[in-house]
Every structure is written in C-alpha cells, then in structure tokens.
Amino acid sequence: MALMTGEQYVESIRKIKMEVYMFGKKVENPVDDPILRPSLNSVKMTYDLAQMPEYQDLMTAVSPYTGKRVNRFTHIHQSTEDLMNKVKMQRLCGQKTAACFQRCVGMDAFNAEFSTTYEIDKKYGTKYHENFKNFMTYCQENDLTVDGAMTDTKGDRSLAPHAQADPDLFLHVVERRPDGVVVRGAKAHQTGILNSHEVIVMPTISMGPDDKDYAISFAVPLDTKGLFMIVGRQSCDTRKREGSEMDVGNSTFGGVEALTVFDNVFVPNDRIFLNGETEFAGMLVERFAGYHRQSYGGCKVGVGDVLIGAAAVAADYNGAAKASHVKDKLIEMTHLNETLFCCGIACSAMGTPTESGNYIIDLLLANVCKQNVTRFPYEIVRLAEDIAGGLMVTAPSEADFRDPKLGPVIDKYLRGVASVSTENRLRILRLIENLSLGTAAVGYRTESMHGAGSPQAQRIMIARQGNLAHKKELAKAIAHIKE
Ligand SMILES: Cc1cc2nc3c(=O)[nH]c(=O)nc-3n(C[C@H](O)[C@H](O)[C@H](O)COP(=O)(O)OP(=O)(O)OC[C@H]3O[C@@H](n4cnc5c(N)ncnc54)[C@H](O)[C@@H]3O)c2cc1C
Numbered sequence: 169m170a171l172m173t174g175e176q177y178v179e180s181i182r183k184i185k186m187e188v189y190m191f192g193k194k195v196e197n198p199v200d201d202p203i204l205r206p207s208l209n210s211v212k213m214t215y216d217l218a219q220m221p222e223y224q225d226l227m228t229a230v231s232p233y234t235g236k237r238v239n240r241f242t243h244i245h246q247s248t249e250d251l252m253n254k255v256k257m258q259r260l261c262g263q264k265t266a267a268c269f270q271r272c273v274g275m276d277a278f279n280a281e282f283s284t285t286y287e288i289d290k291k292y293g294t295k296y297h298e299n300f301k302n303f304m305t306y307c308q309e310n311d312l313t314v315d316g317a318m319t320d321t322k323g324d325r326s327l328a329p330h331a332q333a334d335p336d337l338f339l340h341v342v343e344r345r346p347d348g349v350v351v352r353g354a355k356a357h358q359t360g361i362l363n364s365h366e367v368i369v370m371p372t373i374s375m376g377p378d379d380k381d382y383a384i385s386f387a388v389p390l391d392t393k394g395l396f397m398i399v400g401r402q403s404c405d406t407r408k409r410e411g412s413e414m415d416v417g418n419s420t421f422g423g424v425e426a427l428t429v430f431d432n433v434f435v436p437n438d439r440i441f442l443n444g445e446t447e448f449a450g451m452l453v454e455r456f457a458g459y460h461r462q463s464y465g466g467c468k469v470g471v472g473d474v475l476i477g478a479a480a481v482a483a484d485y486n487g488a489a490k491a492s493h494v495k496d497k498l499i500e501m502t503h504l505n506e507t508l509f510c511c512g513i514a515c516s517a518m519g520t521p522t523e524s525g526n527y528i529i530d531l532l533l534a535n536v537c538k539q540n541v542t543r544f545p546y547e548i549v550r551l552a553e554d555i556a557g558g559l560m561v562t563a564p565s566e567a568d569f570r571d572p573k574l575g576p577v578i579d580k581y582l583r584g585v586a587s588v589s590t591e592n593r594l595r596i597l598r599l600i601e602n603l604s605l606g607t608a609a610v611g612y613r614t615e616s617m618h619g620a621g622s623p624q625a626q627r628i629m630i631a632r633q634g635n636l637a638h639k640k641e642l643a644k645a646i647a648h649i650k651e
Pocket residue numbers: 273316317318319321322325326355356357358359360425610611614615618619620621622623624625
C-alpha cells in the first residue's frame with residue numbers, strides 16, 4: 169500500500185490507541201472529537217490530493233528506495249525540482265485547508281535525518297543511516313504521517329540542557345540497555361502529533377560534551393507506552409463544540425498542537441538515529457530548521473491566498489471593491505504573499521546535494537524566507553481586518569441569526585450590498601476572524617512567528633551565512649583600497 173486514501177488514513181489513525189488529554193479529561197476517541205477532527209481533516213487532505221490525477225506530480229514522487237510512487241510528504245528530495253515541488257505542494261495544501269496541514273514537520277525531519285545520519289556514520293562507523301533508511305522506507309511503503317518533535321520545554325533559556333534545575337526540561341536518556349535506551353522529557357507545541365502514526369524526536373539546540381545524554385534522536389509509534397499528549401487550547405476552540413458551522417469560520421479544517429510527554433519511554437536500538445554524538449546535534453537542528461523555514465514559503469502562502477480572497481469577497485459584499493485604496497491594499501497583500509513564495513522557491517532552486525545524495529535548500533535564503541514569514545502574514549492580516557470592517561468581531565452568533573425574532577432584524581441591518589445575502593456576508597467575515605483571531609490564527613500568525621524557530625534564530629543563521637567578509641572585499645575592490 170504505497171498510497172492510502174483519505175478514508176484509509178483516518179481509519180488507520182483510529183486504530184492507534186493514543187493517550188490524549190484535553191480540558192482535564194482523557195479523550196477516548198480523538199478522531200471524532202469535534203475540537204480535534206478539523207485538524208485530522210487537514211492531514212487527510214494530503215492523502216486526498218495525492219489520489220487526484222491533476223495533482224499527482226506535486227503530491228507524489230517515485231521513491232528511489234522503494235521504486236514505488238509515494239506521497240511527497242514521505243519523499244527524500246532528489247533534485248532542486250523536488251525541492252520546488254515541495255513548496256508548490258505546500259501552497260496547494262494551504263489553499264485547500266486554510267489551516268496548518270501538519271505533515272511537513274515529518275517530511276523536513278526525514279530529509280534532515282537522512283543526510284545527518286549519513287555523516288555521523290561516516291565519522292563513527294555507527295548504523296544510524298541504515299536504521300533511518302529502514303524506518304523511512306517503512307513509512308513510505310505504508311504512507312504514514314510522521315510528527316517531527318524538536319522543541320524541548322527548555323526551562324531557563326540561558327542554561328544548557330545538563331545545567332537545568334530539573335534535568336527533564338530537555339528530553340534525555342535516563343537508562344542505557346543492551347537492546348535500546350529509555351528516555352524522559354517533553355516536547356512542546358507538537359503540531360499534528362495526534363494525527364500521526366509515528367514521531368521522530370530530535371534535539372532542540374547545539375550541544376557540548378556535557379550534554380551527551382541529551383544528544384538523542386529516534387522514532388517511535390504513537391501508541392508507545394509512556395507517551396502521552398496534552399492538547400493545547402486555542403482561541404475560540406469550544407465554538408467547534410457548539411454545532412454552529414457559521415460561527416467557526418472554517419468548520420472543516422484546522423490544526424492542533426499538544427504538549428507531548430515521554431515518561432520513561434523505551435526506544436529499541438534499530439529506531440535510534442543519534443545517541444551521544446553531541447557535535448552532530450547542531451547539524452541536525454540546522455538542517456531540520458532550514459527545511460522547515462523553506463516550508464513556510466509554501467504553506468503560509470497557500471493560507472494567505474485564502475485570506476486575500478476572503479478580504480476581496482468582503483470588499484465585494486461591503487460595496488467597497490471599487491475604492492482605489494481597497495484595490496491597492498489587495499495588491500499589497502498579494503505582493504507580500506508572493507514575496508514569501510519567491511523566497512520558498514528561491515531557496516529551493518539554489519539547493520545543492522548533500523554527501524548522502526539528497527538535496528538541501530540554500531540555508532541563507534531559507535532563513536531569509538522564514539524571517540519574512542515572521543512579519544508579512546501579520547501585515548496581510550492587518551490589511552484584511554481593515555478591508556473587512558468591524559463586523560468581523562462584533563457580529564451576533566448563528567443562534568441569533570436563526571432565531572425567529574432576531575434573525576430578520578440581523579438580516580435587515582447587517583446586509584451589505586442588496587444582491588448578497590446577509591448570511592454570506594457573515595460567513596466570509598467569520599472566516600477572516602478565524603484566520604486572524606480564531607483557531608487558524610495559531611497556524612497563520614503565531615506559528616509564522618515561532619514555528620521553525622523564533623525570528624532571532626533566523627538572524628543568527630543569516631549572520632553566519634551572510635558572508636560579510638566577502639561583501640567587505642567587494643567594497644574594498646570597488647573603492648581601490650589596498651591594506
Ligand atoms: C503553532 C506552533 C506550532 C509549532 N509546531 C512545532 C512542531 O511541530 N514541532 C516542534 O518541534 N516545534 C514546534 N513549534 C515550536 C517552535 O519551534 C518554538 O515555538 C520556537 O522554536 C520558539 O521556542 P519557544 O516557543 O520555546 O519560545 P522561547 O524559546 O521561549 O522564545 C521566546 C523569546 O525568547 C527568545 N529567547 C529564547 N531563548 C533565548 C536565549 N537563549 N537567548 C536569547 N533569547 C532567547 C527568543 O528569541 C524569543 O524571542 C511550534 C510552535 C508554534 C507556535
């Protein structure tokens with residue numbers, strides 16, 4: 169089964185007995201929970217689109233490791249074209265869900281692990297690359313969704329992992345056994361973990377010799393003993409329980425994060441990809457972050473397309489579409505959104521092969537891409553709110569709209585242009601609210617800021633990769649300076 173249908177995917181997740189908690193209670197059936205289901209639907213879309221002939225080139229690729237057509241989310245990039253197709257695929261998925269579709273974290277972890285394990289083995293004669301390739305082909309053959317767990321809870325940010333007051337604030341090895349290791353710790357903000365079959369765990373930061381037990385990377389299935397998730401709250405999340413499709417704004421799709429706890433989890437030797445080689449922790453982090461910063465030049469652009477469209481529809485319904493400043497604001501939103509896409513494509517086009525043979529993005533351009541993503545979606549949201557008008561946050565509920573007494577009043581007074589129903593006007597405003605302030609704002613705004621690393625993390629990489637010395641030489645040559 170190299171490609172699952174969306175339905176097969178949902179049923180495969182249903183079979184996994186995960187330990188999930190939300191609002192202080194154990195969730196017995198996460199798949200059908202109204203708060204969690206929209207997030208599963210977003211991942212399902214990555215399976216549905218892969219079944220459609222018109223999207224086959226973007227959504228799938230032939231794996232050189234299995235010889236079969238696999239979902240691109242499990243693919244190891246073989247060329248710059250693969251890297252560009254990845255970004256285009258992510259834009260498509262963003263357009264179809266208007267939410268975080270979650271599956272890129274695993275794809276980015278795959279590609280970072282592939283090259284890093286190769287280089288560790290070359291230096292130490294370890295078997296991590298073989299372990300990883302076995303795991304990766306298993307995921308390709310079964311079309312699995314894999315979560316990428318990097319971010320530790322980190323405690324005091326000024327202290328190294330081994331120096332924390334509580335040693336568990338970074339995930340670490342607590343026991344070494346002949347058949348594997350036992351780990352303890354927690355990963356914060358795990359996107360899509362509830363919708364994944366497997367999780368790849370990686371270190372969060374570069375490490376020194378004292379952090380040996382913290383330099384650990386591995387993969388385990390989601391029903392592993394000792395692994396459990398506490399779902400993160402989102403603004404307006406309980407609207408999904410109220411049964412009002414209109415009030416939610418985007419009732420079909422969403423994204424959910426969870427605090428993921430590893431309470432003495434056993435990891436067998438053949439699932440370990442890094443174990444104590446501290447100097448490679450930084451390489452793994454840098455490569456994963458680079459791929460993930462490229463990703464944002466696709467996924468956020470797709471969601472941006474929906475938001476720009478929603479703002480334009482709101483302008484139509486308000487009767488303001490012909491105003492020159494509204495047209496100009498829509499141009500500005502498009503300009504910002506396409507600039508992000510340019511960055512995603514550029515860092516892909518400038519990609520190069522690694523020693524292991526897979527392709528990596530241009531790291532400088534990928535970091536520039538993500539740095540822009542920490543800013544432009546905020547400006548796009550600002551302009552969308554401007555065009556939408558205040559009703560996007562003051563409109564009465566659907567229950568009032570359906571009420572025999574209040575409904576006609578709302579219908580009369582909240583109409584925009586006469587030819588458009590009040591209901592349609594309210595629907596588009598709720599979508600803008602969802603993307604800018606509601607559940608999807610987690611994925612479109614704050615994830616743009618912190619996902620794949622906070623802005624300063626990119627600036628550090630830009631400083632490292634920017635080659636200022638070369639630029640100084642250029643200036644001195646032009647100015648005929650001889651030192
Ligand atoms: C919606 C969302 C989804 C995410 N999904 C995932 C996921 O699927 N997998 C995953 O692994 N991670 C995920 N992340 C985590 C993301 O990578 C982190 O949020 C990010 O790296 C910032 O870490 P933090 O949240 O702990 O913030 P902090 O590290 O606390 O950062 C807060 C501020 O403090 C600054 N700061 C932190 N440490 C230092 C320091 N030592 N010196 C100076 N300044 C410092 C930062 O620059 C920032 O300005 C997600 C995050 C979000 C918001």
